[in-house]
Amino acid sequence: MTFAVHGLPVARGIAIGRAVLVVSSRIDVAHYFIKPEEIETEIDRVRTARNAVADELTKLQASVAQMGPNDAPHELAALLEVHQMLLQDEALSGGVKHWVSDRLYNAEWALTTQLEVIARQFDEMEDPYLRERKADLEQVVERMLHRMKGTAAVLAPSPPRRKRAAASHDQDDEDHDPTAGDGFDVPLVLIAHDLSPADMLQFKKSVFAGFVTDVGGRTSHTAIVARSMDIPAIVGARSASQLVRQDDWVIIDGEAGVMIVDPSPIILAEYGFKQRQGDLERGRLARLRHKPAVTLDGQRVELLANIEMPEDTAGAVKAGAVGVGLFRSEFLFMGRENSARQTRLPDEEEQYQAYTRAVEGMQGMPVTIRTIDVGADKPLDGKSASKQEHLNPALGLRAIRWSLADPAMFLTQLRAILRAAAHGEIHLLIPMLAHASEIRQTLSLIDFARAELDSRGAVYGPLKLGAMIEIPAAALTLKTFLKHFDFLSIGTNDLIQYTLAIDRADEAVAHLYDPAHPAVLKLVADTITECRRQGKGVSVCGEMAGDVAFTRLLLGLGLRSFSMHPSRILAVKQEVLRADTGKLEPWAKGVLDADDPAAALAG
Known part of the structure; x- marks a missing residue:
C-alpha cells in the first residue's frame, strides 16, 4: 500500500531506491560495510x-x-x-x-x-x-x-553497489521495480531514527542515494553533512523508521520533504521524470563552473566552500569554489572510539597532515580552518551526549569554551594548523566567542603555540585570524571583535538558534526556526555594515549562504563573500550573475524595514 511520510527537506533532489534501516539497539552497534x-x-x-x-x-x-x-x-x-x-x-x-x-x-x-x-x-x-x-x-x-563487542572487523572503504537479488523479493515487487530487467545496480536509501555526525562521515562515500531520519532540524549537523554529500535528504520525519520495512521501495523528495513508501507505477514514473529534470538542471548549472562570479554591475563575489574532511577539497575545486571558507575540523576528531570505548584524539602530526592535505587540495587557494567545535549535537562520542542529557548542551561547554577548558588539546591543534600554514594560505577561525576575556585567552594561546614551535625550531606560516559571529552578544559588540581580528564570519545556523531560542536539531520547534526573522536579519546586516566600514573582511558561512532565497538580500546588504556546501555553489553563482547590486541595495533596506521580511523577500 502506498503512503507518504512528511518531514523537513534538508537536501534537494529525488532519490528512488530500496530502504536500508539502521535499527536502534539498547547497546551501541557499529554500522559499516565490509569487503x-x-x-x-x-x-x-x-x-x-x-x-x-x-x-x-x-x-x-x-x-x-x-x-x-x-x-x-x-x-x-x-x-x-x-x-x-x-x-x-x-x-x-x-x-x-x-x-x-x-x-x-x-x-x-x-x-x-x-x-x-x-x-x-x-x-x-x-x-x-x-x-x-x-x-x-x-x-x-x-x-x-x-x-x-570488541571483535569488529576493520572498517572497510565504500563497497560496490549490490545487484538486486530477485529471488529474495516478492513477485509483486517486480512490478514496482524501476530497474527490473535493466541489469543496473539497485540504489539504496538510508532510513534511521537518528544519525550522528560520525555516522554520517562513515556513510559519506558509500552507496546511499538519499536518507531519512526520524529526528533533526534543517540545520542540525546531520542535515549539514547530508547537503555536503549532495544527496536528497529529509529529517524530522518522526516515525519513518517504524513505518518503513527493510527493502521497501521508497521515493525521497528532498524538495518537498516527503518520503513515499511502496509507490505505485504511476507515481514511480512521475518521480522518475522529476529526477531526470533535476539531472538536466544540474547539467545546465555545470556550464557556469568556470565563469567568474561577477554581478551585472561589475561587483566581484567570492564563493567559498564548506568542507568536513580534507578529501572534500576535490569536490570544492570541481564546483568552482575559490577557496574554503569553513573547514569544520571537529570531524577529524569524531568516530574514533576503540573496542574499549575509549576515544583517541588525533595528535599534532595527524592533524598537521590532514590540514596540509586540505591546503594542497585547494591548489593555492585559501583555506579557512575553524578550530574544533564540539558539544551540542556534535559530541566526540556517544558518552559525551548521554552524560549531558539533563542539561542544555547548546548552552554548555562547546566550541571555544571546550578548547579553553582543555589547553593542551587546543595547543596541539593550533601547532598543527600553524605548521600547515607553511604550505599555503590558511585563515584561522575561532567559533562561539562572546567575551573579551575569551578573545584574550585565545590570542594568548595562539602566541604560546608559536613560541612552542620556535623552541622546537619547527617551520610554520602566518595566519589571518578570524572570529565567528554566532552569538547575539558577539554581534552586538562588534567593535571589540574588530580590534583583534582580521575578518569575521557570520555563522547563521547558531546565530538564528541563539537569537530565537530555538534548538536547531529539534524537529518539534523546527517551524519556529526563521532565518528571515527581523532580529536575525538586523544582526546580520549590522555585522556586514560594520565590517565594511572598518575595511575588514566578512563572510556568511551558515546555511543561509547557500540558500538562493537569500542570495539577493545578502548581496543587497553588502555581502561579497559567501561560504557554502560545494553542491550549492553553482546555484548561488547563477543568482549572482543575474544580480544588480545597485538596484538590490534599496530593496534590501526595504526588506529590513518590513514588518514581515519573509513576505517582502518572496515578493
Missing part, C-alpha cells in the same frame, strides 16, 4: 557468538535443573528453552547471512537488521503469547551482540 572477501569472516563472527550464547544458556539450564522448585520456578526453565529455540532458529541465522552476503553489512548490523525483520512478524501475530516472544528474541540478540 566481499570478509563475508565468511563476518558470518563466522555471528556463528561464534551464537555458539557462545548457546553454551551460556545450556549452563544456565543445567544450573536451573539442579535447583529446587522454590529457588527456580518452572517458568524460568521454559523461558531458557524458548531462548535456545530462538537462538537456533534458521530465520535468524539465514537472514543474517543474507544481509552479510548480499548487502555487505558488518555482522552487528546484519544481526540487528534481521532482528527488526523478525520482530515485525511477531508484532503481526494474533496470539498475545506469541507477540510477547519478541522481547525474548531481543534478549537473545543482545546477548549475541555483547559477545561480539
Whole structure:
C-alpha cells in the first residue's frame, strides 16, 4: 500500500531506491560495510557468538535443573528453552547471512537488521503469547551482540553497489521495480531514527542515494553533512523508521520533504521524470563552473566552500569554489572510539597532515580552518551526549569554551594548523566567542603555540585570524571583535538558534526556526555594515549562504563573500550573475524595514 511520510527537506533532489534501516539497539552497534572477501569472516563472527550464547544458556539450564522448585520456578526453565529455540532458529541465522552476503553489512548490523525483520512478524501475530516472544528474541540478540563487542572487523572503504537479488523479493515487487530487467545496480536509501555526525562521515562515500531520519532540524549537523554529500535528504520525519520495512521501495523528495513508501507505477514514473529534470538542471548549472562570479554591475563575489574532511577539497575545486571558507575540523576528531570505548584524539602530526592535505587540495587557494567545535549535537562520542542529557548542551561547554577548558588539546591543534600554514594560505577561525576575556585567552594561546614551535625550531606560516559571529552578544559588540581580528564570519545556523531560542536539531520547534526573522536579519546586516566600514573582511558561512532565497538580500546588504556546501555553489553563482547590486541595495533596506521580511523577500 502506498503512503507518504512528511518531514523537513534538508537536501534537494529525488532519490528512488530500496530502504536500508539502521535499527536502534539498547547497546551501541557499529554500522559499516565490509569487503566481499570478509563475508565468511563476518558470518563466522555471528556463528561464534551464537555458539557462545548457546553454551551460556545450556549452563544456565543445567544450573536451573539442579535447583529446587522454590529457588527456580518452572517458568524460568521454559523461558531458557524458548531462548535456545530462538537462538537456533534458521530465520535468524539465514537472514543474517543474507544481509552479510548480499548487502555487505558488518555482522552487528546484519544481526540487528534481521532482528527488526523478525520482530515485525511477531508484532503481526494474533496470539498475545506469541507477540510477547519478541522481547525474548531481543534478549537473545543482545546477548549475541555483547559477545561480539570488541571483535569488529576493520572498517572497510565504500563497497560496490549490490545487484538486486530477485529471488529474495516478492513477485509483486517486480512490478514496482524501476530497474527490473535493466541489469543496473539497485540504489539504496538510508532510513534511521537518528544519525550522528560520525555516522554520517562513515556513510559519506558509500552507496546511499538519499536518507531519512526520524529526528533533526534543517540545520542540525546531520542535515549539514547530508547537503555536503549532495544527496536528497529529509529529517524530522518522526516515525519513518517504524513505518518503513527493510527493502521497501521508497521515493525521497528532498524538495518537498516527503518520503513515499511502496509507490505505485504511476507515481514511480512521475518521480522518475522529476529526477531526470533535476539531472538536466544540474547539467545546465555545470556550464557556469568556470565563469567568474561577477554581478551585472561589475561587483566581484567570492564563493567559498564548506568542507568536513580534507578529501572534500576535490569536490570544492570541481564546483568552482575559490577557496574554503569553513573547514569544520571537529570531524577529524569524531568516530574514533576503540573496542574499549575509549576515544583517541588525533595528535599534532595527524592533524598537521590532514590540514596540509586540505591546503594542497585547494591548489593555492585559501583555506579557512575553524578550530574544533564540539558539544551540542556534535559530541566526540556517544558518552559525551548521554552524560549531558539533563542539561542544555547548546548552552554548555562547546566550541571555544571546550578548547579553553582543555589547553593542551587546543595547543596541539593550533601547532598543527600553524605548521600547515607553511604550505599555503590558511585563515584561522575561532567559533562561539562572546567575551573579551575569551578573545584574550585565545590570542594568548595562539602566541604560546608559536613560541612552542620556535623552541622546537619547527617551520610554520602566518595566519589571518578570524572570529565567528554566532552569538547575539558577539554581534552586538562588534567593535571589540574588530580590534583583534582580521575578518569575521557570520555563522547563521547558531546565530538564528541563539537569537530565537530555538534548538536547531529539534524537529518539534523546527517551524519556529526563521532565518528571515527581523532580529536575525538586523544582526546580520549590522555585522556586514560594520565590517565594511572598518575595511575588514566578512563572510556568511551558515546555511543561509547557500540558500538562493537569500542570495539577493545578502548581496543587497553588502555581502561579497559567501561560504557554502560545494553542491550549492553553482546555484548561488547563477543568482549572482543575474544580480544588480545597485538596484538590490534599496530593496534590501526595504526588506529590513518590513514588518514581515519573509513576505517582502518572496515578493
